[in-house]
Amino acid sequence: MEQMGVNVQGKSCDIVIVGAGIAGASIAAELSSRARVLLLERESQPGYHTTGRSAALYSSIYGPPIIRALTRASGHFFNNPDSRFIETGLLRPRGLYFIARKDQSETFEKTQLELGDGVVPVSLSDAQETVPILRAAYVDRVLMEKGCADIEVDLLHQHYLKTFKSQGGDLLTSCEVQDIEKSSDGWRISTNAGIFNAPIVVNAAGAWADDMARLAKVKPIGLVPKRRTALLVSPPADQIIDHWPMMVDIDEQFYMKPDAGKLLLSPADETPSQPCDAQPEDLDVAICVDRIEKAFDLSVRHIDHKWAGLRNFVADKCPVVGFDSEADGFFWLAGQGGYGIQSAPALSRMAAALVMGDPLPRDIQDEGVVAADLSPNRAGLSA
Structure with a gap:
C-alpha cells in the first residue's frame, strides 16, 4: 500500500473497483473507511445484471464447503445488521x-x-x-x-452502496472500461468517462471479469x-x-x-x-x-x-479472491456462482483484508476458511 494517493480526475485514489454489483459494492464499503476508493459501473444503475435478478436464499447448507463456511460467517450480519441504512430485517424466514x-x-x-x-x-x-x-x-x-430465509437483496445492496458513499467513496455509473494497462504508478484504467489511475484495481466485473483481465493483459481464470x-x-x-x-x-x-x-x-x-x-x-x-x-x-x-x-x-465452483501473482496490484473478486449474495458479508470482509494485507478476520478463520483455497493462483482453477 506504499504507493497510495495517485491522482484521479483531480482527486486522489488508492483503489479502483470495476463492477458495482453485490461483489463490488460490498468490498467498496469495506475498503472505503480505510482507503480512497473509486467504484466504476458500466450500467446506468448498479446491480442491473446478476445482483438485480437474484431471488437469493440464505442457506448454510447450500453450495460447496467453502461457500457454506462463508455463509455461516455471514450469518451474524444477516441476523444483526449494524447499519443506519437498514431499518428492517435482511432475512425473512423461509423453510x-x-x-x-x-x-x-x-x-x-x-x-x-x-x-x-x-x-x-x-x-x-x-x-x-x-x-x-x-x-x-x-x-x-x-x-x-x-434455518434458511429469503434475503432482502436490494436492501443489502443499497446498504453497501450507501455505506460506501457515506465514507467518501465515489461511484461512477454509465462508465464503461475500455482499456486497463500497467503503469509506473500501478494501473491506468481508460473509460468513456475519462482515465483513472490507482495502485490497485479490483476486478469485480461479474460475468465480464475475464474480459477485464484480458484488457489488462492478465491471464483469465476460465470463468x-x-x-x-x-x-x-x-x-x-x-x-x-x-x-x-x-x-x-x-x-x-x-x-x-x-x-x-x-x-x-x-x-x-x-x-x-x-x-x-x-x-x-x-x-x-x-x-x-x-x-x-x-x-x-x-x-x-x-x-x-x-x-x-x-x-x-470457475472449474471448481469456488470464488476467486486475491491478488494475481503475475500482475502486481490486480485483485480478483469473481466466480461467486449462485452464492454471491448469501456469502457477501463475510466474503467482502475477507477480500478487503487481503487487499489491505491484513490477516483474515478471526470469525472467518474459525469457519475453516483459508485464503489459499480461494486464491486466483490455486491449482486446477481453470478447466
Whole structure:
C-alpha cells in the first residue's frame, strides 16, 4: 500500500473497483473507511445484471464447503445488521424442502448423509399438509432445512452502496472500461468517462471479469457464465402460500418458492453463455413449466413475468479472491456462482483484508476458511 494517493480526475485514489454489483459494492464499503476508493459501473444503475435478478436464499447448507463456511460467517450480519441504512430485517424466514421421486432415492440418501444435522426427514403427509399442491404420486421422500430465509437483496445492496458513499467513496455509473494497462504508478484504467489511475484495481466485473483481465493483459481464470431462467406465476386461487417453504428437486432440476404473493419457478438451468444481458429462452421456460406441473397440482396458463440472469463459475465452483501473482496490484473478486449474495458479508470482509494485507478476520478463520483455497493462483482453477 506504499504507493497510495495517485491522482484521479483531480482527486486522489488508492483503489479502483470495476463492477458495482453485490461483489463490488460490498468490498467498496469495506475498503472505503480505510482507503480512497473509486467504484466504476458500466450500467446506468448498479446491480442491473446478476445482483438485480437474484431471488437469493440464505442457506448454510447450500453450495460447496467453502461457500457454506462463508455463509455461516455471514450469518451474524444477516441476523444483526449494524447499519443506519437498514431499518428492517435482511432475512425473512423461509423453510426449504428437498423433494425426491422413488428413482432419486440414491441422491436423496447421499444428500441426507452429506448435509447431516442440517436437514431432517419430513413425512409426505406432513409435507402435503404444508404444501397441499405437492403431488403424492410424484414425491416419494422429503428432507427439510429449517434455518434458511429469503434475503432482502436490494436492501443489502443499497446498504453497501450507501455505506460506501457515506465514507467518501465515489461511484461512477454509465462508465464503461475500455482499456486497463500497467503503469509506473500501478494501473491506468481508460473509460468513456475519462482515465483513472490507482495502485490497485479490483476486478469485480461479474460475468465480464475475464474480459477485464484480458484488457489488462492478465491471464483469465476460465470463468464460465451460466444462464438461469426464472418466472413468476399466480398460485391456485384457493391456496394461501406465504408460509410455504422453497421446494427444490433433490437433483436440482427445478425449484419453486413464494415471492410477493406469486410463485417463483425455475428449471435451475445452467446453460453456458457469453457475458451478456441475459434473456430467458422459450425452451427453458417450457421445460420449467413441464417439470413444475409434474411435481405439483399447478396448471400454468399465464406467466406474469420471466427473466434470466448469469451465474458465474470457475472449474471448481469456488470464488476467486486475491491478488494475481503475475500482475502486481490486480485483485480478483469473481466466480461467486449462485452464492454471491448469501456469502457477501463475510466474503467482502475477507477480500478487503487481503487487499489491505491484513490477516483474515478471526470469525472467518474459525469457519475453516483459508485464503489459499480461494486464491486466483490455486491449482486446477481453470478447466
